[in-house]
Amino acid sequence: MVPIELIAPSLAKTFTLAVEGELDLEKLPQLHSQMLQHASVMMERMLNMPAGERDKLIQQLSPGHILEEFYCSDQWPTLAGLQQSGEFDRLNNAERARRVVRCELELLNKAGTDLEKVRVDFPLLWQRLQEYRQVLAPYMSMPVPWGKGVAERLARARAQYQDHAEFLDAANKILQQALDDTHHFAGLPASITRKNLSYLLDVVNTCGDSVP
Structure with missing residues (x-):
């Protein structure tokens, strides 16, 4: 079984001093979006999926990745924490795809965790989250066998x-x-x-x- 190694991509923190009594109307729907809940369940399902099934889904998901668009740079492998001493460029296509999908899942989880502290392209992340949910729908509705x-x-x-x-x-x-x-x-x-x-x-x- 090919393990999933966590990439831990970074997000720049942006702290804005709030005026007393001011409500951030742009941030409010983001905080109620349940991005973290959705992303964490998807990560759990991918981590606990047989390698063969996971690789099939990865091949579906990786071509549409948003990492270059999210980081606004062709150096996105470095910015996303994927490139270490040129290692990413030397990987075969299957392993590159695995790392890209791992990185996106980590990014969605991290964005969901830090929504109060960061300003990100939320519509871009939310749309990508919906694409993951669509591909993973059969697995998301399947209860884990070790539950109650x-x-x-x-x-x-x-x-x-x-x-x-x-x-x-x-x-x-x-x-x-x-x-x-x-x-x-x-x-x-x-x-x-x-x-x-x-x-x-x-x-x-x-x-x-x-x-x-």
Whole structure:
């Protein structure tokens, strides 16, 4: 699996002394845009995605990157923190694309975090965020398999089915679906979750075999 290394692009801080009682009407909708929430979820999904699936999405996203436009310079690899001793220029196309997308995701997260302290081309960043959301939509709606959803579904099944055999059948389907869903994720949390779900499935199946 090819890891995602964080680039940490820099943003120039701009502090403007506010007049008492003055409301920054331009900044207000930006602060309510939830840019950070959207960007952080996208980063989490990309980090926990199998490398093959992630690379397919990267090939879709990288050609439309906004880094040169955002930094207003053809030296954008240096300004974005990608260029170290000419390393970026020597990378193959696939690795360059990975680093560009990593950098954009970091930029969106950093801009969302620092919106109160920086003045950036918000419309440009917001439009790029929407493009990421469109490409990642199938993954954004997919719950992470290590969340509370499986336990909640099992609890509802326990309350719904009084018959032991019916409950075991429902539990088997819930756990198997959750196990299948883990294959859309990579990393340590997904690996641990797969082992736990496999163990629970074995327990359920063993109990089911003993039911007359």
